[in-house]
Amino acid sequence: MAVDLARETALKILYDITENHAYSNISVNRHLENDKLREIDRSFATELVYGTVKWLLQIDYVLGKYSSVKLKKLSPWIKNILRLGIYQLLHTDRIPVSAACNTGVELAKRYGHQASSRFVNAVLRNIAKSKNNIPYPDKSDNVNYLSILYSHPVWMVEKWIELYGTEFTEELLKSNNQVPDFIIRTNTLKTDRVTLLDMLHKEGISAEPGRYIEEAVILKSPSSITNLEVFKNGYFQVQDESSMLAAKILDPKEGETVIDVCSAPGGKATHMAQLMNNKGTIIARDVYQHKLKLIEQSCCRLGIDIIKTEIHDACCLDETFTGKADRVLIDAPCSGLGIIRKKPDIKYSRTEKELREITGLQREILKNSSKYLKPGGYLLYSTCTIQQEENLDIVSDFLEDNPDFRLTGFQELMPPTLDIASSAEGYIQLFPNINQTDGFFISKIKREK
Known part of the structure; x- marks a missing residue:
C-alpha cells in the first residue's frame, strides 16, 4: 500500500511543530509548496495538522492511556503518527476507521520499522474499539476534566475560571476549538x-x-x-472583524498624521488609509524589514500611497515625532490568547512567566508612544488577548501615572449589531464564545493637554 501523500505531509509538518518548535502557520505554508500536492491534498493536510495541534493535549492523554510504551520513550515520528491517527479516530466523522489505522501503519513502516507498524496498528485499533468509553478525568476534578476534555493547559483553565467563572470558561474553551469564519x-x-x-x-x-x-x-x-x-x-x-474595529474606533480623518507603532502585517494601517480616503500620512513601523515588506506589498496591491514604512522598535522613544501625531495606534505585542482558534499551538507555547514578562513590554510601548500625540489627539491601545493584566490593567496604570490622558467613550462608533456597554467608558473586550470574533481588547485614550 502506497503512503498517503497528504497524511505524510501532515506528519512532516507536525514533526516540525512538535520537535523543532516551528510556528504552525509558517511550517504549513512551507511544506504545502510541494508541487506534487493537489489542492484537495493541501486542504486535507492542513486540516490534519491544525486538528491534531488543536487537540494535542487530549490526544496525548488518550495515547498515554492506551500505549504500553511511555510517551517520552516513543520515537518522535511514531508518536506523531499515532497523534494523527488518534485525531482522525476521535475528531472526524468522514474518515473510516480502517483508513485512519491503515495509513498510520504504512507511515510507521516508512518512518519506523516492522515492530513499530504493529505497535501503531494495535494502539489505534484499541482506541477505535473503545472511543466512546475513554476514561477522561472525573468531572469532580473540574480543572483537569476541562483541561483534557477541551485540550487546554491546566494553568490557562485555572486562570480563566478565576477571571470568568466555570460556565463561561467552558464555553470559551469550546469556542477556541471551533473553526473561525x-x-x-x-x-x-x-x-x-x-x-x-x-x-x-x-x-x-x-x-x-x-x-x-x-x-x-x-x-x-x-x-x-x-x-x-x-x-x-x-x-x-x-482581516478579522475584531481587528477592523480598531481602525473604526480610532476614527482617523483625511489629512491627519497617524503613527502605527507595531504595524505588521499592516491590516489596520491599510484599513486606516481607506478610512482616510488615501489622504494624509500614516507612519507604519515594525522591527523587521521583511514584515514591513508585507505592508508595502499590500499597499501596492490595494492602491494605497499614504503609508510610509519605517524600521523602529516601539519600546524606544523617537523624539523627532514628539507631539506630532493626530492619532497613534498601538496594536501591542501580547500573549495572543484571543486567537487560539486560528493558531492552536499558542495554547502550548505560552507560559505564565511569559505573560508576566510581556506586560512590561506593553507598558513601555504605551508610555513612549503616548508622547507622539498632539494635545487633543487620540491613541488606541489594542491586543488580541483576553487577559486583563495585558489589557485594562495596562491602560489603567498608564492613566494613573499620566493625568493629561483619559479614556474616551466611542459608543457612537460601534456597529449597531455590537452592543457593548463599556464602549461608553472607552474600552471593550471581545470574546470568541460571545461575539464570534477573535478575543480582542480595544481602548481609546485622549490627550487633553
Whole structure:
C-alpha cells in the first residue's frame, strides 16, 4: 500500500511543530509548496495538522492511556503518527476507521520499522474499539476534566475560571476549538461590498456579509484566495472583524498624521488609509524589514500611497515625532490568547512567566508612544488577548501615572449589531464564545493637554 501523500505531509509538518518548535502557520505554508500536492491534498493536510495541534493535549492523554510504551520513550515520528491517527479516530466523522489505522501503519513502516507498524496498528485499533468509553478525568476534578476534555493547559483553565467563572470558561474553551469564519475586508478605495460579493460569486466563491463591519465579508470556501483575480486586483484584504474595529474606533480623518507603532502585517494601517480616503500620512513601523515588506506589498496591491514604512522598535522613544501625531495606534505585542482558534499551538507555547514578562513590554510601548500625540489627539491601545493584566490593567496604570490622558467613550462608533456597554467608558473586550470574533481588547485614550 502506497503512503498517503497528504497524511505524510501532515506528519512532516507536525514533526516540525512538535520537535523543532516551528510556528504552525509558517511550517504549513512551507511544506504545502510541494508541487506534487493537489489542492484537495493541501486542504486535507492542513486540516490534519491544525486538528491534531488543536487537540494535542487530549490526544496525548488518550495515547498515554492506551500505549504500553511511555510517551517520552516513543520515537518522535511514531508518536506523531499515532497523534494523527488518534485525531482522525476521535475528531472526524468522514474518515473510516480502517483508513485512519491503515495509513498510520504504512507511515510507521516508512518512518519506523516492522515492530513499530504493529505497535501503531494495535494502539489505534484499541482506541477505535473503545472511543466512546475513554476514561477522561472525573468531572469532580473540574480543572483537569476541562483541561483534557477541551485540550487546554491546566494553568490557562485555572486562570480563566478565576477571571470568568466555570460556565463561561467552558464555553470559551469550546469556542477556541471551533473553526473561525474566514473574514476579508472590502477595499473601499476600489469597490464596495455589494460589488465585491458579486465578483466573488462570479469566481465561484461562496460569500456573505460580515456580522458587524460594513466592509466585512465572510468567505465560505476560502482556499487559495491569493490566486483569485479579485484578490490580485486589490479589491479586498484578509482581516478579522475584531481587528477592523480598531481602525473604526480610532476614527482617523483625511489629512491627519497617524503613527502605527507595531504595524505588521499592516491590516489596520491599510484599513486606516481607506478610512482616510488615501489622504494624509500614516507612519507604519515594525522591527523587521521583511514584515514591513508585507505592508508595502499590500499597499501596492490595494492602491494605497499614504503609508510610509519605517524600521523602529516601539519600546524606544523617537523624539523627532514628539507631539506630532493626530492619532497613534498601538496594536501591542501580547500573549495572543484571543486567537487560539486560528493558531492552536499558542495554547502550548505560552507560559505564565511569559505573560508576566510581556506586560512590561506593553507598558513601555504605551508610555513612549503616548508622547507622539498632539494635545487633543487620540491613541488606541489594542491586543488580541483576553487577559486583563495585558489589557485594562495596562491602560489603567498608564492613566494613573499620566493625568493629561483619559479614556474616551466611542459608543457612537460601534456597529449597531455590537452592543457593548463599556464602549461608553472607552474600552471593550471581545470574546470568541460571545461575539464570534477573535478575543480582542480595544481602548481609546485622549490627550487633553
